Amino acid sequence: MMLSAVYSEHFDPYQACIPGEPAKLFPGVTRVVAPNPGVMTGPGTNSYIIGSDELVVVDPGPELAEHVHLLADIGEGRISKIAVTHKHLDHAPAAALLARLTGAETAGFTRSPGFEPDRLLANGDILSVQGAELQAIYTPGHSSDHLCYMLVGENLLFTGDHLMQGSTVVVAPLDGDMAKYMDSLRLLLEITPPARALLPGHGMWMDDPARIVSSVIEHRQMREEVVWEALCRLSKTPQATRLSLDKDGDQGGRLSRRPDESGDQDKSTDGDRQHHPHRGLQVVPGSERESIDDDRRQGISIDDMITTVYRDVPESLHSIARYSLWAHLRKMTQEGRVCAADMNGMSTLWWPAGLSC
């Protein structure tokens, strides 16, 4: 029997997220916001209690005793399953505490420090309680172990941090992966039957999933083009020009890397030692950099690019946005569009591949 057929009580999907105030969003679906608001968590982490006579909790949240006790109190002894979307500290750690209080079975994609689920779920697996079934959908990208959960029959999709309301998901390498994130977004557009609403790990209920998912994909693609344009432009900008903007910087001995001197390419072809005194790294006096042709592009760092790429984002968030920029650059490197000395190092240098810009 579908949950919506069981309940007659009042509910409102569009209630605001207020920590500590349980909100009945839908028949058999109650949201409880944990008291952990912040830049990364918005109003706080959403825990969802799903079912009627028997309950499953999605994302019990951070290890905050008052939040976990509130979940247990609302459950009134009926919580038998705990499903976690991913291992991050604002979603998973309370699973162990809530399991101790309730005796519930915990489930997630994989075991990791601080979260050791009783049951491991693969894509398509069903987690059942009496009257409700959740289907796991593997959606790596934000983290390597991320699952969304579809409430079967009602077609409500619990998205964890794959999609948030009111803020942009951060994809932080190396566990986060932008190429996988994009693939996991496209996957949601192919699910049948499609979701009727998204219930995120942070923020409010969202209608029209197809429109939302498509707009997030478009936004990421737009950002990738901004990254590409910035990389092309900055890599052709004489270093002296860039450094002159950096009034306090050490302009004397900054190292730049020629595109053909990556750690991955031409390692053995360094015939001109005089020109390459640092085996691949080259000190570039400003006076020599009056004009830069395609053959003499310079490697650009994430710090060089961040203010250009995220000029529409408050500067206070740039320290976080650097991770998503890194993730975009890694994706473009995997696709052969961009080169890097070491794409797994955040402080490496990047440049356009070939003569494509």
Ligand SMILES: [Zn+2]
């Ligand atoms: Zn989160």
